[in-house]
Amino acid sequence: MLSAARMSLGRRAFSSSARSNVHVAVLGAAGGIGQPLSLLLKQNPLVTKLTLFDIRGSPGVAADLSHVNSPAEVIGYAPEQDGLKKALKGAEVIIIPAGMPRKPGMTRDDLFNTNASIVRDLAAAAAETAPNARIGIIANPVNSTVPIVAEVFKKAGVYDPKRLFGVTTLDVVRSSTFLSGLAGTAPKDTDVPVVGGHSGATIVPILSQTAEGKKIVEAGGEGLAALVKRIQFGGDEVVKAKDGAGSATLSMAYAGAEFTDAILRALNGEKDVTLCTYVESPLYADKGVTFFSSPVTLGSDGTVAKINPVGALHPTEEKLLEACLPDLAKNIAAGVKFVEANPPQ
Numbered sequence: 001m002l003s004a005a006r007m008s009l010g011r012r013a014f015s016s017s018a019r020s021n022v023h024v025a026v027l028g029a030a031g032g033i034g035q036p037l038s039l040l041l042k043q044n045p046l047v048t049k050l051t052l053f054d055i056r057g058s059p060g061v062a063a064d065l066s067h068v069n070s071p072a073e074v075i076g077y078a079p080e081q082d083g084l085k086k087a088l089k090g091a092e093v094i095i096i097p098a099g100m101p102r103k104p105g106m107t108r109d110d111l112f113n114t115n116a117s118i119v120r121d122l123a124a125a126a127a128e129t130a131p132n133a134r135i136g137i138i139a140n141p142v143n144s145t146v147p148i149v150a151e152v153f154k155k156a157g158v159y160d161p162k163r164l165f166g167v168t169t170l171d172v173v174r175s176s177t178f179l180s181g182l183a184g185t186a187p188k189d190t191d192v193p194v195v196g197g198h199s200g201a202t203i204v205p206i207l208s209q210t211a212e213g214k215k216i217v218e219a220g221g222e223g224l225a226a227l228v229k230r231i232q233f234g235g236d237e238v239v240k241a242k243d244g245a246g247s248a249t250l251s252m253a254y255a256g257a258e259f260t261d262a263i264l265r266a267l268n269g270e271k272d273v274t275l276c277t278y279v280e281s282p283l284y285a286d287k288g289v290t291f292f293s294s295p296v297t298l299g300s301d302g303t304v305a306k307i308n309p310v311g312a313l314h315p316t317e318e319k320l321l322e323a324c325l326p327d328l329a330k331n332i333a334a335g336v337k338f339v340e341a342n343p344p345q
């Protein structure tokens with residue numbers, strides 16, 4: 001039986017026997033998330049090659065990062081001269097933070113019109129050039145952009161659901177931070193599985209599966225409601241504080257680096273690497289929820305080996321899950337419909 005800590009967020013455990021050829025590509029690498037994420041990946045000894053692509057600025061970001069004295073080779077590509085294909089060629093892991101962030105007053109779904117086509121086109125390039133890579137989608141709305149990538153890969157005839165992930169790690173990071181802040185525990189020992197999707201009511205923290213969280217869930221009332229709301233709407237807290245200058249970038253870069261590290265550790269031979277991530281899932285497929293985040297165990301090739309169920313829930317968490325599912329089903333259907341109506345060129 002996996003502990004809650006192992007189930008919700010992989011922990012860093014760099015191995016000295018790093019596999020010698022892991023190439024990670026970051027698409028949207030010059031953005032608010034892309035730059036610090038690329039820095040964190042440059043520091044990861046399991047990365048030996050880092051290719052950076054953006055519609056603007058990635059050669060500069062790559063030149064800057066290449067002076068950091070860690071082993072990974074860093075190359076930046078601009079859109080000219082087939083830069084996207086060159087960035088993707090040989091990539092084993094592709095992380096996509098490309099896309100517009102929210103401004104105050106917007107929901108993540110308001111980003112759909114802009115980001116759906118950005119993600120579709122990047123996915124089409126990945127399907128053509130690096131169809132066997134593991135792909136982590138950060139671009140919002142994650143609930144819809146991940147199904148968009150799946151549909152694009154299906155159309156290209158190269159879809160393998162085990163290789164596609166929505167990055168929901170920030171919800172796990174926030175839950176750990178907020179709960180440990182209340183409980184006075186060490187954040188690294190306070191891991192909360194977060195299931196469902198990545199926006200508002202679709203974010204379902206399973207606080208009852210940790211000792212500290214269980215006390216808060218059993219006490220119920222305003223304390224529990226405030227904690228759940230802060231986890232579900234943590235993104236809004238940052239959007240408001242940034243006051244028009246975007247959404248979470250630094251905490252997201254940290255979370256994205258943790259997510260990528262979990263894949264790299266699995267590829268490097270670490271057993272039972274398990275993290276909450278949004279994947280094609282049978283758990284609630286009968287309700288139209290064909291993608292769902294739950295603890296996922298990775299195999300030695302860094303792909304989905306086992307989708308674990310959500311486990312025991314307190315009645316209040318059952319209610320949160322009930323509220324999540326219809327919203328998530330709609331978000332997934334919107335992604336599928338978008339690719340049907342607007343297939344990649």
Ligand SMILES: NC(=O)c1ccc[n+]([C@@H]2O[C@H](COP(=O)([O-])OP(=O)(O)OC[C@H]3O[C@@H](n4cnc5c(N)ncnc54)[C@H](O)[C@@H]3O)[C@@H](O)[C@H]2O)c1
Nearest residue numbers: 028030031032033054055098099100101138139140170252
């Ligand atoms: N999954 C999560 O938990 C999470 C957390 C925070 C932000 N996000 C999302 O991540 C996305 C990026 O946020 P950000 O703050 O870095 O935004 P940003 O605007 O700072 O950066 C986005 C970058 O994407 C680039 N870009 C745009 N179109 C592109 C294309 N076709 N190909 C390559 N690059 C392209 C832009 O040039 C820019 O550099 C947003 O959609 C945001 O909502 C998700």
Ligand SMILES: O=C(O)C[C@H](O)C(=O)O
Nearest residue numbers: 102140234235236247248
């Ligand atoms: O809130 C946002 O729009 C960005 C991100 O999804 C977050 O959770 O911080």
